[in-house]
Amino acid sequence: MSFFKSIFEKPWNYQGDDPNYGGLEIGEGLHPKRIALRMFLAVVFVIFMLFIVAYFIRMELEDWSPMPESNLLWVNTLLLFICSVIMQWTRAAARKSLAQSVKYGMVAAGAFTLAFVYGQVSAWEEMNNAGYYLASNPANSFFYVLTGLHGLHILGGLWVWTRSTFKVLSGAEVKAVKLSVELCSVYWHFLLLVWLVIFALLSYT
Amino acid sequence: MSYIPIADQKEEMHDPHSFVAKYVWSMDHKVIAIQYGTIAVGVGLVALVLSALMRLQLGYPDTFAFIDPAEYYQYVTMHGMIMVVYMLTALFLGGFGNYLIPLQIGARDMVFPFLNMLSVWVYLLSVIILMASFFVSGGPTGAGWTLYPPQAITEGTPGADMGIVLMLASLAVFIVAFTMGGLNYVTTVLQARTRGMTLMRMPLSVWGIFVATILGLFAFPALFVSAIMMTFDKLLGTSFFMPAMVSIGETLEHTGGSPVLFQHLFWFFGHPEVYIVALPAFGLVSDVLSCHARKNIFGYRMMVWAIVAIGGLSFIVWAHHMYVSGMNPYFGFFFAFTTLIIAVPTAIKVYNWVLTLWEGNIRLTVPMLFACGFIFTFLHGGLTGIFLGNVTVDLPLSDTYFVIAHFHMVMGVSPVMVLFASIYHWFPKMSGKMFNVTLGKIHFWATFFGTYAIYLPMHYLGFLGVPRRYYSMGTTEFLPESANALNANITLAAIWVAVFQLVFIFNIIWSLWKGKKCDGNPWEATSLEWQTPENPPAHGNWGPELPTVYRWAYEYSVPGVKADFVPQNIAPEDVETVDGKPYVGHED
Known part of the structure; x- marks a missing residue:
């Protein structure tokens, strides 16, 4: 039953004594963790969106001077893209219960993610060494805050990744980690998506 | 039927045995609810004392040497922020949300009990950080609860050093706590309803809490974002919000930031926040009214749709808080329009409450008294909202006591009326004991008349042009002597109301200890x-x-x-x- 259909239901009428009346509505068959993750990502999405709105408004003011582009960011984007692909591959492997592939996949995804984080920190250093300090221009401030927040978001994901990978490496059954692998992959796709938006924003303005 | 195992997660119940696992590090939603409630009421009492101090200064200026202007502003700020965020939001969603969602939808617990436990302890942490700001040098921030830059973080404002930083940190921590709780409430409502509990069979309490939680999840990020940017401006010298300015003869490092940007972000949170408080109140009061009127709620579907509609509309009215900040007249028109539109679903709700009472078999119990009190105060506050929603009326009234009267009626007194109604209504369920009815009635009448004695005259003062936010009026020629006399009377009424809250506290503690045991359904109610x-x-x-x-x-x-x-x-x-x-x- 769809959400809209169900809110037109007249609950005061006699519905028969079928206790399964109405049954499931929204989120049918979804594990609660899947719903919670999607809600959480929606919240994170709102946070980034508000930053981006603030970015556009602040950009219009006089003292804004755009930062130069760093080529390193292209490399980082590639790294994060690879992470996302590996995660998807691992998820498929988990569905097919391929324990060995899940192991390799999780470790590789983690390694590429760490490489991405390292790359981002290097980009910060590069900018800082070139004299683009955090407080010297609002464009710089937004660059550091947006990339920093995205980095924090990644670290949050890595925490969950650590727990699942630890389970995988200590020989847990694939069945036991299937859900966390799936959730990790959703999280990583979201990370990539957010990064692409931020990167586009930083590059084209 | 995949939802039954989720609702009935017997294997995940972790039955607690030791005292500590049962009452301190508890994952039981009922214990967590009471922890949330106790912390919220405790911090609310601090805010109540602050408001009494504030009123002492306003009613009797030049009398109390220990209240200087800086402290006055700190009282105002902390009173506002504590009441709105740490008391009302936490008590409605953390307290009643936690207690009622699983019980009313027929679940054994929240779907993520551990996250739930984490939520209450992180909330406590946020309260501790906030309270710590009373003890740092410079004291808590005195920037007003809206924390507008540039003054909030500029020298000269009370608490512009550590106070504001702790406030921002505390808010960020609170938002983390709320998000953990909120994900839980939403998922539980969606996934853990028992057999036969369709969405449209849920009590309105659950609907109100559910929609308010969704609002909170999407509105608090705006506060989070602005808190981060303001912290950067304060500590790291960025200029997100800080314009180029000269402060106390010194040119600051900041350049070209936009204080109005902060206002937009703040009110994008701030307005939905009103409904984060109001929607649970709407829901809870509907259940109380229907039960004690022995009549089905009038227009159940309308009530649900109105909750959802109000929730949606609340995201597109925020700039009506900023008419005096200056804006394009077309914007003003747009926001006045949306603001007045929101009166439609709200009015539907009020009519439905009144029609629920119509020809009911009313039992004037203590919860029912408070619920009826809510209808009065909410209608009253809502009507003045229609005045203030119009740009041309708002401009002259915006900086006067009229605004104080309006928002205290609509989102101070009314939700508190519902809180009392709900606490008295569910107290026998939470404790297994009955409260003292006489004390409850004394509490109601004293609070109801007392709050009217406070806020009704304020409307009049507002029309006279008495400015709000002032530490003292000084020699203000356009104000007659009678205005000051009225102000002194308001202070007396405020102290009267504050003192009578002790009756409530006493009643609760005494009843927990010595109250008469009652059976499981003393109000003969229908919900689970x-x-x-x-x-x-x-x-x-x-x-x-x-x-x-x-x-x-x-x-x-x-x-x-x-x-x-x-x-x-x-x-x-x-x-x-x-x-x-x-x-x-x-x-x-």
Whole structure:
């Protein structure tokens, strides 16, 4: 039953004594963790969106001077893209219960993610060494805050990744980690998506 | 039926045995609810004392040497922020949300009990950080609860050093706590409803809490974002919000930031926040009114739709808080329009409450008194909102006591009326004891008349042009002497109300200790939480079997049925009818 259909239901009428009346509505068959993750990502999405709105408004003011582009960011984007692909591959492997592939996949995804984080920190250093300090221009401030927040978001994901990978490496059954692998992959796709938006924003303005 | 195992996660129940696991590090939603509630009431009392101090200064200026202007502003700021965020939001969603969601939808607990426990402790942390700001050098921030830059973080404002930083940190921590709780409430409502509990059979309390939680999840990020940017401006010298300015003869490092940007972000949170507080109140009061009027809630579907509509509209009205900040007249028109539109679903709700009372079999219990008190104060505050929603009326009134009167009526007194109604209504369920009715009635009448004595005259003062936010009026020629006399009387009324809250506290503590034991359903209510096998409900709520729901939660005074209420979980064949025929309900 769809959400809209169900809110037109007249609950005061006699519905028969079928206790399964109405049954499931929204989120049918979804594990609660899947719903919670999607809600959480929606919240994170709102946070980034508000930053981006603030970015556009602040950009219009006089003292804004755009930062130069760093080529390193292209490399980082590639790294994060690879992470996302590996995660998807691992998820498929988990569905097919391929324990060995899940192991390799999780470790590789983690390694590429760490490489991405390292790359981002290097980009910060590069900018800082070139004299683009955090407080010297609002464009710089937004660059550091947006990339920093995205980095924090990644670290949050890595925490969950650590727990699942630890389970995988200590020989847990694939069945036991299937859900966390799936959730990790959703999280990583979201990370990539957010990064692409931020990167586009930083590059084209 | 994949939802039954989720609702009935017996294997994940972790039955607690030691005292600490049961009452301190508890994952039971009922204990967590009471922890949330206790912290919120405790911090609310601090805010109550602050408001009394504030009123002492306003009613009797130049009398109390220990209140200097800086302290006055700190009282104002902390009173506002504590009441709105740390008291009302936490008590409605953390307290009643936690207690009622699983019980009213027939679940054993929240779907993520550990996250729930984490939520209450992180909330406590945020309160501790906030309270710590009273003890740092410079004291808490005195920037007003809206924390507008540039003054909030500029020298000269009380608490512009550590106070504001702690405030921003505390808010960020609170938002983390709220998000953990909020994900839980939403997922639980969606996934853990028991057999037969369709969305449209949920009591309105759950609907109100559910929609308010969704609002919170999407509105608090705006506060989070602005808190981060303001912290950067304060500590790291960025200029997100800080314009180029000269402060106390010194040119600051900041350049070109936009204070109005902060205002937009703040109110994008701030306005939905009003409804984060109001929607649970709407829901809870509907259940209280229907139960004590022994009548089904009038227009149940309308009530649900109105909750959802108000929730949606609340995101597109925020700039009506900023008419005096200056804006394009077309914007002003747009926001005035949306603001007045929101009066439509709200009015539907008020009519429905009144129509629920109409020809009901009203029992004037203590919760019912408070619920009726809510209808008065909410209608009153809502009507002045229509004044202030119009740009041309708002401009002259914006900086006067009229605004104080409006928002205290609509989102101070009214939600508090519902809180008291709900605490008295569910107290027998939470504690298994009955409160003292006489003390409850004294509490109601003193609070109801007392708050009117505070806020009704403020409307008049507002029309006279008495400015708000002032530490003292000084020699203000346009104000007659009588305005000052009125102000002094308001202070007396405020102290009267504050003192009578002690009656409430005493009643609760005394009843917990010595109150008469009561059975599980003293109000003869229909919703599931009153049908638990034990009172108060034990860990896991329902004994071996989850309840099955056969009808909505408002089956009161049904023709042909012996009792004047039919609980949600009684099978149709078990309902005793007058003529002995099976009970089949009614068709519209």
